[in-house]
Amino acid sequence: MNIYIYIACMAGVTFLIRVLPLTLIRKEIKNKTLRSFLYYVPYVTLSVMTFPAILHATQSPIAAAAALVAGILLAWFGRSLFFVAVSSCVIVFLLELFL
């Protein structure tokens, strides 16, 4: 088995998946249901990916839960993406010193 053929297989399949919709759907979609569906997709998929996966990302699920709650509050009150991301890391690091 050749590692470079493995990499080529992975890259080829992933590239196809990523470019097919962008190249095939050239026009504005008129269908209201489909438009609504595509509007909701990003928020639903990011939410689904965040929870409960975040709880298993760290050593301590409690620290992760605290970071999740803090992140939601910070984002709700308009903090930037960078601020939210760094704050959640700091919270986990500090909490895991004690937990």
Added chain:
Amino acid sequence: MNRRKWFLKGMRAGIPISLGYFAVSLALGIAAKNAGITSWQAALTSLLINASAGEYAGFTLIAAGATYLEVAVMEAVANARYLLMSASLSQKLKSGVPFWQRLLMGFTVTDEIFGVSISLPVPLDPFFTYGTFCVATMGWTSGTFVGVLLGGVLPLRVISALSVGLYGMFISVFIPEARKNRVVLGLVAVSFAASLACAYLPLISKISEGIRIIILTIVISLIAALLFPIKDDESKEKEAEE
């Protein structure tokens, strides 16, 4: 705004992503090392594939001596959510973007780059996304490279803290929209609950995480689209706000 300004704006958005990527890809590099992959090969993989779940799954299968076909199928499953994101982007893209740039745009689709691209209040100029990608991929590729070299040297505590950063980025994409739109707020709550249930329910929890994400995304978004169709001027309102 011209191309150069969009590119620079995109690069700025890419800095936190790049830092988060660096952290996460350190862990990925360690997985690559366990699969017997060298640091250069791992960096090449990250540069070409740019997908955490997909690369993890790939390295795991390679370590297990899987066939090329098995690895290809695994990639399709682990990365199928990019189909949906790519379809969403096709509607977000400004008009008149040529074919070769659509190929390039497709290549850059990742959860986080997609997240910042879709959350722009105006039709998307591809050069914004290119700027984000260039900065982000530096963190991703170099992190994988360093991860293989460091192996188990880095303290677990540091990796643990860093790996939550990506979720912080996700949160700061969907929460601001949830604040503006009650339906999105409800959807976030429903998505959390459904995702939690599916992670622990018997049988369903046996399905791979990649597939679960796709199924949940399609089902929840479709129900929302049927119950709460968006108003036609939704995108225009967003532009006017800025």
